[in-house]
Structures are given as structure tokens and as C-alpha cells.
Amino acid sequence: MAYVLQGPSEKIDSLHSLLMRYDETDEAYVDLLNQLGFEYWTVSASQAEEYGRTALEVADSIEYAEGAAFAYRVMGVAHWARGSYSQGLSLLFEGRDRYLALADTLGMANCTMNIALIYTDQRDYARALDYLAHALEAFEALDARDRVATTLTKMGSVYTEQGQYEKAFSELMRALQLHEKGQFLYGIAEVNNRVALLFERQDEHTLALEYAERSLVLSEQIGDKEGTANNLELLGKILLGRGEYAKAKDYLLKGEQIALELGANKVLRDIYHVLRDVFFEEQNYPQAYGYFVKYTNLKDEVFNEEVSIQMANLQTERELAVQQKELDVTRMERDMSTASAQYSQTLQIVFGVGLLLVVTFSILVILFLRVQLRRKQTLLVKNAELSQTKASLQTVELENAQLKASELQRELDYKNRELTAYTLNFAQKNQLIEDLRDQLAQLQPSDANQQKQVKQLRSMVNNTRNVDRDWEDFRLHFENVHPHFFRQLKAAHPDLSNGEQKLCSLIRLNLSMKETAAILGISPNSVKTARYRLRNKLKLETQDNLMDYLMQYDSETVGM
Numbered sequence: 001m002a003y004v005l006q007g008p009s010e011k012i013d014s015l016h017s018l019l020m021r022y023d024e025t026d027e028a029y030v031d032l033l034n035q036l037g038f039e040y041w042t043v044s045a046s047q048a049e050e051y052g053r054t055a056l057e058v059a060d061s062i063e064y065a066e067g068a069a070f071a072y073r074v075m076g077v078a079h080w081a082r083g084s085y086s087q088g089l090s091l092l093f094e095g096r097d098r099y100l101a102l103a104d105t106l107g108m109a110n111c112t113m114n115i116a117l118i119y120t121d122q123r124d125y126a127r128a129l130d131y132l133a134h135a136l137e138a139f140e141a142l143d144a145r146d147r148v149a150t151t152l153t154k155m156g157s158v159y160t161e162q163g164q165y166e167k168a169f170s171e172l173m174r175a176l177q178l179h180e181k182g183q184f185l186y187g188i189a190e191v192n193n194r195v196a197l198l199f200e201r202q203d204e205h206t207l208a209l210e211y212a213e214r215s216l217v218l219s220e221q222i223g224d225k226e227g228t229a230n231n232l233e234l235l236g237k238i239l240l241g242r243g244e245y246a247k248a249k250d251y252l253l254k255g256e257q258i259a260l261e262l263g264a265n266k267v268l269r270d271i272y273h274v275l276r277d278v279f280f281e282e283q284n285y286p287q288a289y290g291y292f293v294k295y296t297n298l299k300d301e302v303f304n305e306e307v308s309i310q311m312a313n314l315q316t317e318r319e320l321a322v323q324q325k326e327l328d329v330t331r332m333e334r335d336m337s338t339a340s341a342q343y344s345q346t347l348q349i350v351f352g353v354g355l356l357l358v359v360t361f362s363i364l365v366i367l368f369l370r371v372q373l374r375r376k377q378t379l380l381v382k383n384a385e386l387s388q389t390k391a392s393l394q395t396v397e398l399e400n401a402q403l404k405a406s407e408l409q410r411e412l413d414y415k416n417r418e419l420t421a422y423t424l425n426f427a428q429k430n431q432l433i434e435d436l437r438d439q440l441a442q443l444q445p446s447d448a449n450q451q452k453q454v455k456q457l458r459s460m461v462n463n464t465r466n467v468d469r470d471w472e473d474f475r476l477h478f479e480n481v482h483p484h485f486f487r488q489l490k491a492a493h494p495d496l497s498n499g500e501q502k503l504c505s506l507i508r509l510n511l512s513m514k515e516t517a518a519i520l521g522i523s524p525n526s527v528k529t530a531r532y533r534l535r536n537k538l539k540l541e542t543q544d545n546l547m548d549y550l551m552q553y554d555s556e557t558v559g560m
Contacts (some may be wrong), residue, residue: 011039015368020418030059030067037074041081043225049078066107069098073111083266092118106147113151132158145185149178153191160198168198189218189227196234205241212238223340227266229258236274245278245388252278269298285457292436296429381394434518471502474519478505487504490555493538507548 001075015036022029037051058285059067072095079088079391092115097105116131132155139147152175172195194213199208206333212235232255239248252275259268266336271293279288437458481485482505489504490496496504498522506516513524522525535551 014041015039024058025062027062027064027067030055030062030064030071033058034067034070034074037071037078038074041074041077043223045078045081047082049075052078065102066104067105067108071095071104072098073107073114073373076111077114080114080118083121085122088118089115097546103139106144109135109142109144109147109329109340113147113154114140117154120154120158120161123161125162128158129155135521145178146182146184149175149182149184149187149191152178153187153194156191156198157194160194163201165198170200170345172358185218185222186224186227189215189222192218193227193231193234196231196238199242199304200234200238201300203241205238208238209235209242209413219347225262226264228265229262229264229271232258233267233271233274236271236278238283240274240278241282245282248278250277265301269295270288280436282441283439285436285443286453289436289460318438434521438491477503478509482508489550492553496537500530500534503527503534506548507531507547510547511532 007096015032019029019032019036022032033051033055037048040048040051052071055074056068056071059065059071062508070155072091076088076091076095079085079091092111096108096115097110099105099111103248109184112131113135116128119125119128119131132151136148137153138152152171156168156170156172156175159171161163161202174190176191179191194212195213196208196215198208199205199211212231216228216231219231232251236248236252236255239245239251252271256268256271256275259265261272276288276291276295279285279291313326317318439459443454445454475486485508486501487503489501502520503516506519513518513527517524522530531546537543538546538549540546540549
């Protein structure tokens with residue numbers, strides 16, 4: 001099939017030419033600024049944000065609500081592209097609210113899908129799928145087929161990450177069919193990349209290679225540099241699985257240069273990971289170790305950045321929730337003030353009428369009685385309203401308490417995920433070092449130069465692992481999630497050694513024998529023996545579950 005090609009550079013040049021024809025007070029000028037920002041986000045996220053910010057300033061100055069809403073979306077997407085998730089969410093939620101005020105369903109759906117993409121990058125897959133489902137429903141109702149296809153692509157990607165491969169493939173094929181009908185090159189390239197990743201995850205390397213190569217060609221044609229780097233990394237991974245190491249290196253080194261130019265640390269981290277494995281398979285251990293160091297450093301940098309971003313997101317969500325509650329209370333107080341003013345005005349009218357009708361004593365008495373009756377009725381109504389208001393305020397306070405409890409649970413869940421990620425990274429790092437040490441031990445170099453290189457590598461690998469420092473780092477992460485565990489365990493079993501306490505904490509995390517062995521630096525059989533001795537020392541019966549027993553040392557109430 002032949003596609004009509006118009007890449008970002010052609011579109012950007014065309015938009016710049018059109019921009020010169022309009023005055024800054026024209027709504028069309030704002031629309032063109034927003035379109036330029038949206039075209040730039042795959043090329044230069046910082047320029048995209050700048051165009052969005054300028055569009056917002058002009059839109060506000062001429063009171064162009066539609067242009068301001070679009071500007072918030074442009075800036076939100078630009079922050080997402082740079083990994084600034086907290087600010088990206090804030091801007092996109094603001095854009096969605098503005099589209100809601102305008103009753104613009106398409107704009108609301110676009111912002112909703114972009115919000116889902118940020119949650120996907122944060123690995124909050126349940127929330128991402130929820131927002132994607134709402135966006136898909138809106139796009140289908142509008143018969144916006146290109147947006148339907150894009151949303152299906154994102155859903156397929158989430159299902160792939162969850163390991164639901166059949167569901168992922170179904171959604172991706174639907175997306176590809178729609179994009180090909182519309183000849184949308186960026187969408188076609190993205191779907192091919194996701195399908196290639198899907199097959200690579202299932203070790204279907206031939207099919208994965210076919211889709212990845214097709215995606216690479218399209219990404220290069222449309223000038224999508226980040227997409228190109230992603231495809232080069234994926235091709236390197238696929239070719240590694242096929243044993244084609246030389247070709248894999250060519251793709252990966254090209255991708256490394258592009259990722260360095262873009263400052264795309266996540267892509268660069270993944271490329272280093274695959275290059276490490278390629279050189280290791282070629283038995284080029286100095287190069288493998290070099291890329292292992294690069295990968296480890298960049299992985300820690302990205303991990304710390306993601307942790308900071310997620311903590312900032314929690315803080316932003318907390319602040320938004322508090323602001324919303326404050327607005328609700330302010331609105332309630334304003335309604336009460338309005339009702340009071342209306343009541344006062346009514347009384348003034350009644351008294352005025354009474355003065356005008358004070359003609360005879362009998363009429364005055366009748367009016368007085370009527371006024372008294374009305375006053376009692378009004379007071380009863382106001383008392384009922386005040387009671388209802390107090391009940392509403394109590395409901396707000398209850399909701400605030402529930403919100404705080406929910407936030408505390410979310411923070412605890414996040415700390416658990418962080419501890420799991422750190423522990424697995426800990427185990428993987430130690431396992432790789434052990435594998436390198438074993439490989440180096442098997443080398444028998446023939447000449448003096450090779451002997452010197454191997455000796456240097458052995459020294460570097462031996463110096464890489466600092467058991468005491470690694471254990472102290474692990475203990476800090478563990479106690480951040482389970483602050484009472486070691487204190488309560490030691491109180492119940494004071495004769496436990498430091499090594500046995502370490503083993504107890506790893507069992508508490510439900511790690512496998514292999515992962516525990518990698519962290520402790522011993523063999524799986526030794527772990528099994530250590531667990532048997534630990535059971536005896538804890539005086540557990542055969543039917544007692546060791547992990548269930550250790551879980552009791554995890555709360556403030558133990559031993560109280």
C-alpha cells in the first residue's frame with residue numbers, strides 16, 4: 001500500500017508560513033500556535049511547550065476559550081514527553097475541565113486519553129485502562145476513527161505490559177486496520193512497533209523482526225526521532241534473541257547516538273541493557289562490563305527520577321483534593337449567605353407593607369398576626385436548612401478523613417512497589433556480577449596481554465560488590481516499609497544472628513530461592529539449608545508456614 005507522506009518538517013514549515021498571514025489578535029493565530037506546538041512534541045518537547053504557553057497568553061488576552069483549552073493540552077503533552085508527569089497531569093486536567101465548560105466532547109476525550117498515557121508511563125495500568133475506556137467511548141460516539149485507532153493502540157500496549165497478549169493483539173490489529181484506512185503514518189508506525197514488542201515478548205523473533213523493521217522505516221520517513229530510537233533498541237533486542245550479534249550492535253549503536261542527542265534517558269537505558277547482553281554473548285567481557293556500568297548508573301538515575309515524580313504526583317493529588325473540598329465548603333457558605341440576604345429582604349418588604357397599611361387598628365392587628373406567623377414558619381425552614389448544612393459539613397469532614405486514609409494506603413502501596421523494585425534490582429545486579437565472575441574464572445588466556453586484561457576485569461568485578469553497603473541500603477528501604485519488623489523479631493528471638501535476620505527479611509518479601517541466593521551471595525542449596533536451620537531455631541512445626549509466621553512481626557500491636 002502506498003502512503004501519502006507529509007512529515008513533521010513539511011507540516012511545521014507550512015504552519016509557519018500560515019502564521020505570518022494573521023494578526024496576533026486573531027483566533028486563527030492562536031489555533032496555528034497550538035498546531036505548531038502539537039507538531040513539535042515528537043521533535044522538541046521544550047519548543048512544543050513554548051508554543052503552547054504563547055498560545056495560552058494570546059488566547060487569554062483576546063478571551064478565546066477554545067484556544068486556551070487546546071493550549072493547556074499542548075503544554076500537558078509536552079511535559080509528558082519530557083517525563084514531567086505531575087505538571088503534565090495538572091495541565092491536562094485543567095484542559096479537560098475547560099473543554100467540559102465548552103461542552104466540547106472531542107477536546108475532553110483527547111485530554112482524557114493523554115491523561116491515560118501518563119498513568120501508563122507511571123505503570124498505574126488500572127487507572128490508565130479506565131481513562132482509555134472513557135476516551136474510546138467518546139471517540140466512538142463521535143465516529144472519530146483516527147482517535148479510536150490511537151486509543152486502541154494505547155490499550156493494546158497496556159495489555160502487553162500486563163501479559164494479556166491475546167487481548168493486546170486483537171486491539172492492535174483493530175488499530176492498524178483503521179490507521180491504514182486513514183493513511184496515518186505516525187499511527188501505523190506506532191502500531192507496528194507495539195506488535196513487534198508483543199511478538200518479542202513471546203519469543204516470536206521472526207514476526208517481531210518483520211513488524212519492527214516496518215515501523216523503523218516509517219519512523220525515519222516521518223522524522224520521529226524518538227520513535228526511531230525505540231525501534232532501533234527493539235530491533236537490537238530481537239536480533240540478540242536470534243543470535244545475530246553484529247547486526248544487533250549496528251542497530252543499537254545507531255539508536256544510542258539518537259537517544260543521546262534527544263536526551264531520552266529511558267530509551268538510552270534500555271539500549272545499554274541490550275548492548276551489555278550482546279557483548280557478553282560475544283565474550284567481549286570488557287565491553288560488556290562497560291555497558292553494564294552505564295546501564296546500572298542510568299537505571300538508578302531514571303529510577304530515582306521516577307520516584308521523585310511519583311511522590312510529586314501524590315502531593316499534587318492531595319493538594320487538588322484539599323482545594324476541591326475547600327471550594328465545596330466556600331460554595332456552601334456562599335449559598336447560606338445568599339439565603340440569609342434573601343430572608344432579610346423579605347422581612348423588609350413585609351414591614352414596609354405593614355407600615356403602608358397601618359390605616360386602622362384592626363387591620364394593623366391582623367397584619368401583625370400574619371407577620372408573626374410567617375416569621376415562625378420562616379424560622380422553622382431556616383432551622384431545618386441550618387441542620388441540613390451542619391450535616392453536610394459533617395459529611396465533608398468524613399470524606400476528608402476517608403481521603404487521608406486512602407492517601408496513606410496509596411503511599412504504603414507505593415513504598416511496597418519501590419521496595420520490590422529495589423530488591424529485584426539488587427538481586428539482578430548480584431546475579432550478573434556472579435555470572436561475570438564465573439565466566440572470568442573459566443577463561444584461560446594464552447598470552448601475557450590477555451592475562452593482564454582478565455586479571456584487571458576480575459579485580460573490577462570483585463570490587464563492584466560491596467556486601468555491607470548493599471545490605472545497609474536494602475535495610476533502609478525495607479525498614480521504610482516495615483519499620484517494626486527487625487525490632488519485634490529481635491525481641492521475640494534475641495538469639496538470631498545478623499545473617500538469620502537478613503534471611504527473615506527476604507522470606508518476608510516472598511522472594512524465590514534463586515533471588516535470595518543472589519542477594520546473600522550463596523547457592524540456592526545453601527539457602528534451603530539456612531531456611532531449615534532457621535525453622536528449627538524459631539521452633540516451628542512441620543505444618544507451620546515460615547512466611548506466615550514472620551508476617552506477624554509487622555505491626556505496632558505485636559507484643560503489646
